[in-house]
Amino acid sequence: MRSPFRRSETTVAACTIGAVSDRADPNATIPAAGPAAGGRRGSRGPKKVGAVNLRDVAAHAGVAPATVSRVLGGSRHVNPDTRTRVLAAAAELGYVVNGLARAMTGRGTRSIAFLTAEMAGFTFGATAAGAESVAAENGHLLLLCTTHGRAERERQIIATLCEQRAAAVLLVGSSGTDRLYTERIAGYVRDLATVGSKLLFCGRPGLPGLPEVRSVDYDHVGGIKAAVSHLAALGHRSVGYVGAPRGGTMPDLRLDGYLMGVRENGLEARPGLVAHAQNTIEEGERATPLLLDADRPPSALVCMTDNVAVGAYRAARARGLRIPEDLSIVGFDDAPVVGDLTPGLTTVRPPFRQIGVDAAEIALGLRDGDTDVLLGTSLTVRGSTGPVRA
Amino acid sequence: MRSPFRRSETTVAACTIGAVSDRADPNATIPAAGPAAGGRRGSRGPKKVGAVNLRDVAAHAGVAPATVSRVLGGSRHVNPDTRTRVLAAAAELGYVVNGLARAMTGRGTRSIAFLTAEMAGFTFGATAAGAESVAAENGHLLLLCTTHGRAERERQIIATLCEQRAAAVLLVGSSGTDRLYTERIAGYVRDLATVGSKLLFCGRPGLPGLPEVRSVDYDHVGGIKAAVSHLAALGHRSVGYVGAPRGGTMPDLRLDGYLMGVRENGLEARPGLVAHAQNTIEEGERATPLLLDADRPPSALVCMTDNVAVGAYRAARARGLRIPEDLSIVGFDDAPVVGDLTPGLTTVRPPFRQIGVDAAEIALGLRDGDTDVLLGTSLTVRGSTGPVRA
DNA sequence: CTGAAAGCGCTTACAG
DNA sequence: CTGAAAGCGCTTACAG
Incomplete structure (x- = not known):
């Protein structure tokens, strides 16, 4: 059933064709072929x-x-x-x-850098596309760098970017929040300033210890609160949360949003309604049962991300629970295809492309003002949420 | 139900903190603060x-x-x-x-460029991640550029890359096949050679008119053929195809794969079994009925991409057809979440990351040999394919 | 409007 | 092993 992963190589004959270039005199453009210009006249x-x-x-x-x-x-x-x-x-x-x-001589266009932990994933692509678009329109190039979450690699990349005189560095996505992390970032800010460059946060909030670094983010808290309110409006009183524990900007904000939403809507609030899961389908699948199999299972779930929500689908299905009749589920990200799950996933959609656009514009000094940017999210309602069972 | 997309801005006070840098003397690194070095001693x-x-x-x-x-x-x-x-x-x-x-002075590390039509989409991210990984490991930076399918923009980007002396340009993804296109690319090759750079195809086959440009691709034809054979083995005799018409390298190869697969397996072959759809869910949803509502509908569908396949799911469902009992469906790409559709999508998985890795290695001259690379694909079998109905 | 000169920050033969 | 000089390819005051 599963064909083997094979690797084959095909040989190609090396030869030259004679297609026409835009240049007036193509011959003059051929490199390393003797005196380039002088060869022709004098x-x-x-x-x-x-x-x-x-x-x-x-x-x-x-x-x-x-x-x-x-x-x-x-x-x-x-x-x-x-x-x-x-x-x-x-x-x-x-x-x-x-x-x-x-x-x-200070005249050239310096590139801007897009620095993130991992490049895979939908959220990254959309944000990078926004940033690239702005960069290209203004004659700049976009440098793409990934740290794989390793501080040493991050440090190395910043050093290279300093050497290459990047115009600005967009630090994209969730990050740590501890003092050590803040100090590391502060070092980058200083190093970049040395070469006339600067740092910007994108898709993450500013760091309290680093208020001079501007941030372009979307409203994680508001997004999750809207999800909780949506469930409350459907009559749910016991809403669970599945997501990563505190320790990063994104998990912190989304958990905050859940807690605030629960409080503001007067829903049931207890530790037993929160299960920890990192941002993968597998983690969601593993953690969701902790809620579903408990004494007083919630009638609805807010998930930190769509990945986690997909994991929750698996867990619900494995238990024979119908969505949304037995369990409502809300995600966050509005990733591709989640609308085609059965049922379609109700989820919070952040303006990924737009934060890339805004961050790039600020990085290139195309925008005045000295304020952080916080963009709103929207809730996409599909079939995974419904009225609580009577 | 749908909260408005709002934009708010928060003001941030500009101030400086006193965190510690790695530098021995942080003061010396502060820019534009008078004589940089001289300020301290003599x-x-x-x-x-x-x-x-x-x-x-x-x-x-x-x-x-x-x-x-x-x-x-x-x-x-x-x-x-x-x-x-x-x-x-x-x-x-x-x-x-x-x-x-x-x-x-010819000593620095030149960046390599990743040039594609659109940055969104799963296939892009995985390939770029592979290329970036190799670049970073070797001290190079990866430039990300998108053309949005516009020749003028493509031309402009190549010009900029020439000016910036990129070490190599990876042209990623499907492309045209006509003479005009080949000539345009030939012009790029020449322009890049002028500045000691080169072009490489990635995720697409070489151009017949341009055999000196190396290509790193995966086996589109073999992948689709494997899908057809899989269906044939399940007893299907009438297998349809939904995908883009000829005119691009990717659509051409995948359609070729279907036609060859049909022939080699002795399946029913007629024009009425092929429906045209571009690479989006909506297009798949629109085109699939052309096959399902015809006189002799096929019992299985091979789709050019997962996007198209998801559209086929929608169309099948709209007609009350059960997958795979009434209709088997195969996709191509193995995008995230398609395994969690109901049923999970059987699909061909190309080595996206690996072609990025290989292309970057060749671009950086880390690999000898003068041959094109063609990597194999694997078929991921899930619930969307089953035995033909008796 | 245009030219000769100095400078951007580095590296590399060329001589010690 | 180390220094003085020339050079990489451009731009920008400074004088015409």
Whole structure:
């Protein structure tokens, strides 16, 4: 039934085709093929081997390097004729400005970095897409880095980003909250400042000890509270929570939201209604029975994430419980396909793409103001929640 | 039921905390606060404002800049004492080498770029994660770029990548196959070569007109054929296909796989068994009825992707068809959560992460050989496929 | 409007 | 082993 994972390699003959480039003179763009520019008309010096540079263009156009720089750098104050001549020379030689050299003079566009624990997962992709979109529209590149949750790797990446002079670093996703962690981040902030860069939190709240670091986040607490209120409105009095224990920004806020929602709606409140599960389907499947098999099982469950909720589906099903007749379930994230589960999952949808957009805009200084950003969430109601059984 | 999407902003007081950095002398790392290095002991020249540079370190250590470069660049041939002194000076001043300047001399680590149409979606994330992992392990950064399927944007991005001197560009995902497309790509290859960079295909086959561009792909054809064979083994004689029409590498290969699978297994073959749908749930939902409502509906469906398969679930359900009793369905991708549908989706799983790993390794020259790579897929059998009804 | 010169921060032969 | 010099490719005052 299960075909083996095999690996095969196919050989490909190395040869060259003759398709047409956009360049006026494709020959001039071929690298490491002897004197790049000089080869064509009036070579100067036998040294050059690399790509054609600004000086080559200047010589070819019969002007000074400074003039070429002005034309390409978009300065006004250039004679139209000169401009035309320079542009023609550049095109003819297939000149490509060296962004590295330009950056050294403070003129180049520095990249912005997207730093997260893991790249897999839906939430990451949407947020990164938002950030990339803003970066690209403004001529910047987006650097993608993952720490795999290892401090040492994180430290190494920040060091590399400092060396490469990233314009800004977006720290994305949940994080620790302890003093040691705050101090580590404070070190990054200082290191980045040294090279004229800065740190931004994205998809996580600010750190109390680090108020000068801006944060772009969505309303975890409000989202969960809306979920609890939704269940309360359906008549549920005993609502359980399945999610990670305190220790990270995301788990903390979502648990807070649950506790506040329970209090504000006057629902049953006791420790026995909370079960601990990390953010995976398997963990949700493992932890949910702790609630379902207890003495007074809840009639509804709020889950920290959709992953956990899917685990809860499994556990409910394994017990022959019908959703939502016997058990209502709410998730958080609105991941793909969860709407097509049976029944569709009611879940909180955060504006993942938008926090990426906002964070990038702030990172690039496209936005004024000196305030944190907190975006709202919306509740997507599907079939997994229903009236409490009479 | 649906809370409004609201946006609120919270003000944050700007202040500085006193956490401890790794630097020996944190004061020296504070930027733009007057003479960076000189401020502490014996200032030289009143000009410097930016970060401390190699010359500062040299002066501080009482050696020539060349010596500092040797120590930091990891050259042997340095007196241990000198080395120690230089290292101490660098640490004391909070020196961070300028990777841009280093890169200009051909010494720096150039980033590799991951270029795809859209960043959202599961397949992207897994592949990017693989590539990033390899890049990071080797001290490189991964640039993430999306074209949104627009040629103009693609062109612009390649230009920027040339300017920034990316080490290599991974073109990821399905693509066109026509002559115009091939010529556009050929232009990129040439432009990139100009700056010593190269192009690589990832998650797509090579282009016939461009055999010198290497490709790292998985076996689309073999994967689909395995799906068809699986259905044939269950007794199905009439197997339909729902997927995009020809015109892109991915749709072409998967359709090829279906046609070959049908032929090799001696199944019913006719145009009426193929329905066109782009890669979305909605498209699958729209196209599937074309098959189900026809005169001689198939007893099983092979879908181009999991998205399409989920759409097929919807269509089947809308008609009261039971899966797999009345209709078997197979997907492709093994996206998250599809295993938790009712029933779980039988689907082909490509090695997304691995193609990212392999592509990055080849891009960085970590692998010898001059051959394309084609990785195998595996079939994950779940509840959506069963014996044909008697 | 344009050129010659100095400078960005590093590395690498070339001589000691 | 170490230093002085030249060079990487660009930009920007500074003078015409």
